[in-house]
Amino acid sequence: MRVVARRADDQPSSVVVDTAGSMPGRGAWLHRDPDCVSAALRRRAFGPALRDRGLTVTQQDLADLIGEITPEDPAGDQDR
Known part of the structure; x- marks a missing residue:
């Protein structure tokens, strides 16, 4: 999924x-897996990946992201 x-x-x-x-804007790709999203949050990877050093991802943002993960990608690619 793209964020x-x-x-x-x-x-x-x-x-x-x-x-x-x-x-619009720079995007980053994550696997459609809550563990992958959690690992990205834990490593504070969102700011550097999106080239926004001031970006702060909260636990609520994480819950929203995980809530939007669907088991099936409409494009047929379930790895991203």
């Missing part, structure tokens, strides 16, 4: 799932 950093006016950046694969 991107999205920044709202006067708000810090947050990580969102790009289900259509067409959101």
Whole structure:
């Protein structure tokens, strides 16, 4: 699945799932596995991967990301 950093006016950046694969900005790919998302959060990999050093991913962001993981990728590629 592809994730991107999205920044709202006067708000810090947050990580969102790009289900259509067409959101603007730099994206990063993760496996559709909650353990992979948890490992990325633990390693603080989202900021460097999305080239947003100020990006802070909270536990709520992680829960939202895991909640958006579906067992089947519409494109047929279940590895990303």
